[in-house]
Amino acid sequence: MGDSYGGESLLFLTDEQLRQGIEAMYFAYRGFTADPDRILATMAYGRAHHRAIHFINRAPGTTVTNLLDILGVTKQSLNRVLRTLIEDGLVESHVGKTDKRERNLFLTEEGVALEARLSDAQRVRMRAAYRDAGPEAVAGFRRVLEAMMDTEMRRKNDTLRDRGA
Amino acid sequence: MGDSYGGESLLFLTDEQLRQGIEAMYFAYRGFTADPDRILATMAYGRAHHRAIHFINRAPGTTVTNLLDILGVTKQSLNRVLRTLIEDGLVESHVGKTDKRERNLFLTEEGVALEARLSDAQRVRMRAAYRDAGPEAVAGFRRVLEAMMDTEMRRKNDTLRDRGA
DNA sequence: CTTGGAGTGTCAACAAGGCTGACGTACTGT
DNA sequence: ACAGTACGTCAGCCTTGTTGACACTCCAAG
Numbered sequence: 248m249g250d251s252y253g254g255e256s257l258l259f260l261t262d263e264q265l266r267q268g269i270e271a272m273y274f275a276y277r278g279f280t281a282d283p284d285r286i287l288a289t290m291a292y293g294r295a296h297h298r299a300i301h302f303i304n305r306a307p308g309t310t311v312t313n314l315l316d317i318l319g320v321t322k323q324s325l326n327r328v329l330r331t332l333i334e335d336g337l338v339e340s341h342v343g344k345t346d347k348r349e350r351n352l353f354l355t356e357e358g359v360a361l362e363a364r365l366s367d368a369q370r371v372r373m374r375a376a377y378r379d380a381g382p383e384a385v386a387g388f389r390r391v392l393e394a395m396m397d398t399e400m401r402r403k404n405d406t407l408r409d410r411g412a
Numbered sequence: 413m414g415d416s417y418g419g420e421s422l423l424f425l426t427d428e429q430l431r432q433g434i435e436a437m438y439f440a441y442r443g444f445t446a447d448p449d450r451i452l453a454t455m456a457y458g459r460a461h462h463r464a465i466h467f468i469n470r471a472p473g474t475t476v477t478n479l480l481d482i483l484g485v486t487k488q489s490l491n492r493v494l495r496t497l498i499e500d501g502l503v504e505s506h507v508g509k510t511d512k513r514e515r516n517l518f519l520t521e522e523g524v525a526l527e528a529r530l531s532d533a534q535r536v537r538m539r540a541a542y543r544d545a546g547p548e549a550v551a552g553f554r555r556v557l558e559a560m561m562d563t564e565m566r567r568k569n570d571t572l573r574d575r576g577a
Numbered sequence: 578c579t580t581g582g583a584g585t586g587t588c589a590a591c592a593a594g595g596c597t598g599a600c601g602t603a604c605t606g607t
Numbered sequence: 608a609c610a611g612t613a614c615g616t617c618a619g620c621c622t623t624g625t626t627g628a629c630a631c632t633c634c635a636a637g
Contacts (some may be wrong), residue, residue: 257423265535269444271554271556271558273463274439275557275561276441277565279437301552306475311583311584322623323587323623323625324624327622330586330587343584346584346634349584350586366431366434372560373434374430375428378425379554379555380559383494383552384552385433388552389553391542391552391553392440393437393440395443410459458594475614476614477612485596489596491615491616511613515615
């Protein structure tokens with residue numbers, strides 16, 4: 248791509264280039280959510296259910312407050328989603344051991360199965376995109392995304408990563 | 413960066429790495445929309461208005477059908493948004509010259525002003541992210557995003573780019 | 578041991594922004 | 608003349624977000 252003019256090469260950023268980036272982000276995000284959305288549409292679920300399932304799977308035993316913090320929605324909004332998932336037997340809510348006010352959330356076997364279906368679909372696309380673009384592009388992709396998050400989001404993301412590792 | 417093991421280096425993609433990419437995409441998209449969302453919230457507008465304004469500004473004189481195709485929503489949904497924008501004097505709708513069934517959409521002066529405010533906010537963040545990540549990362553970022561779009565989306569994006577150039 | 582505050586659940590009401598279905602009007606191209 | 612296209616609109620529904628209010632449980636500090 249002609250970045251042969253030194254390591255700290257000049258970064259000309261015309262409004263036109265930035266707008267292309269903005270539009271690429273918009274269209275790519277639509278693609279990114281399209282596959283799980285199609286699966287969810289066949290059930291009575293939406294993207295909000297997917298997010299809840301994803302992060303409960305990510306950090307099993309997480310509390311409601313923690314989830315609220317990650318997702319950035321109101322508890323009423325989350326609770327509506329959570330209730331249907333519990334009723335449908337995808338999520339279990341256990342009273343906390345140390346602090347009995349807290350609820351620790353877990354996916355049931357059925358919940359794990361749905362999570363797998365959804366994230367498989369998403370990973371297929373992500374994997375294909377990574378493969379097409381190549382490893383260096385992937386590293387750059389990740390760096391730009393990290394830089395684009397809000398600071399608090401990056402913190403939450405890091406927290407998740409540490410706990411998961 | 414350790415990409416010194418050849419051009420077509422192996423691309424190990426563990427599920428863990430892919431999940432990190434998925435979460436990064438989620439958090440980054442939230443950051444990406446946060447700034448314009450804050451501005452829109454002060455008026456009676458939402459993200460849907462932003463999208464309409466953006467693409468009308470992008471391709472002035474575009475038709476309703478064209479916009480529907482780009483945005484991927486129903487005409488009822490778009491029309492609700494478009495109507496308020498026209499009523500508020502941000503968008504003008506002119507009967508087509510060659511084909512009088514068509515409506516050509518344009519931003520008014522006021523509409524251009526709002527578009528500038530919104531995209532300025534978005535560009536500031538994008539520019540900062542690009543600067544933090546560096547030019548090579550930006551190229552990679554764009555490559556992965558392109559690969560992540562649906563094929564039709566890529567087509568639309570290209571069409572827009574060609575027309576704009 | 579009481580009491581403030583945190584964590585949680587829930588009711589009610591509302592808004593944005595998607596959707597489907599149906600219908601009407603104006604216009605084009607065959 | 609007529610079928611089909613482009614557009615607008617009415618009505619109704621869903622998901623997912625919001626605010627506000629209230630109740631309950633429980634931990635911790637005074």
